Amino acid sequence: MERKPVHVSMFSGGASSAYVAYNMVQTHGKENTILFFTNTLWEDEDNYRFMDEVAEYIGLEITERMDGRTPEEVFYDSRFLGNSRLAKCSEELKVYQTIVFLEELRDVHNLEPILYFGIGPHEKHRADNLKDFYEHNPIEPIETRFPMIDTFKSDFDIKSIIENEWGIKLPRMYDLGFSHANCAGRCVRGGYEHYKHLYQVWPHQYLKQEEMEERFRKHFEKNVSILKKDGKPYTLKEYREQILEKLNQDEKHIELRELVKEDGHIPCVCTFS
Template sequence: MIRKPVHVAMYSGGASSVYVAYHMLKTYGRENSLLFFANTLWEHEDSYRFMHEVADYLDMEITYRVDGRTPEQVIYDYEFIGNSRLVKCADELKVRQIIIFLEELRDEHDLEPILYFGTGSQEQQMVENLKEFFADFLFEPVETRFPLISTILEEIDIKQIIEKEWGIKLPIMYKLGFSHTNCGGRCVRGGFQYYAQLFQTWPEIYREQERMEEEFRGNFNKNISILKRDEGPLTLREYRDELEQNGLQRYLSFDDNTVPCVCK
């Protein structure tokens, strides 16, 4: 069966994803395009503002999907807290919602989805993982495209284009120094630099993550943590003690290759 193609931007509160959506729309037109957003319920309110202002600029509606659980609830459901290498929250709250949506497009609307990600060449491992996952998707592969690698010149300043040419303020998390906008600063894939930035910017949210980790460790009697050092656990409470004793600056300069979530 030959289905009509539909171009689907994996839309989020990140600058890369919205610029890829813009590029997709210019190439294929609004009538052949969709913006897809899987809501984790943890996003910063300014990220929602940004997504909606960009959608208005593009004259497009956002297709929302929501599991209904927060990442913390997923962590308890699977008794696994997650880290930069492996998470269940993204699998459940983002990837699973994408799968359900793709099945709807094919089975209910006779459409063949082509997915667009705002992932760049600096995240090559994520690109390969996404290609492999959707190539083996159920019984039929789903085509994935990465315009920041294949089409768009990476020399362009996407953030400046959004602010200067589109007239839309970037999400506040960029302004505050975060490398991405996932989950309002509570991303369990964040590393040392990310959590140092969180502690400096929003210490109350850091302590929320610390509370979640401590309660999880106690409830399940597991010696695991979000951060790792020398292949062993380093709790957020222990890391906070280091930050308070040694000063934040040395940790804010770490390049620990924080891994963004699937939609970026």
């Protein structure tokens, strides 16, 4: 029996994925759409407020899946500290949960999922990676769509539409200067620039991540870190004490630029969803 298509918005809690979800519902109808969210349990509380208000505005309940572990617990279970090059937390808490849910749609409900992502033209490489990943899903290929790249050809201000036309305040992480709202600023895929910004605008979150890193190092007696310097571990504690705490007194732009060359270009985003 042929499966009925169902349109699944990969709802991240950001502005772009919210607008894509809205457009998806307008195009295909509520009865043919799903608002899907994978919860890492590290999200900022204001993200949940934003997602609930968006879901109410577009008239869809959020379908949520979670592993039950935090990223830190995944690091302990895998005995591997996530970093800017490899993040097991994304694989376990987002990708795996997504694949299980999609196969449930197929096997239990006889639905064929089509995934929608809020990725823009400036991140086309991410879209290419996602498309390739889901095309080579080991069970069956899964179609992916990227409306911000393929459908909306003109440039428009999504954030303004959400706040001024929908009447929904954006997640506070945008006000704090973050380009996305992943894991309340604690994304291990962040580079030097990301953690510099986190320290400057949300220092208690930086210290949470620093303490998490120190706990892992002590527990496993391993010299590992989220960041790297000269190909070697460079802890958040070292970064704070050697660079960040001195920036207010003496802006060491040259030294910071040298660090950013090594690691700062890596985007702070989850790998596949």
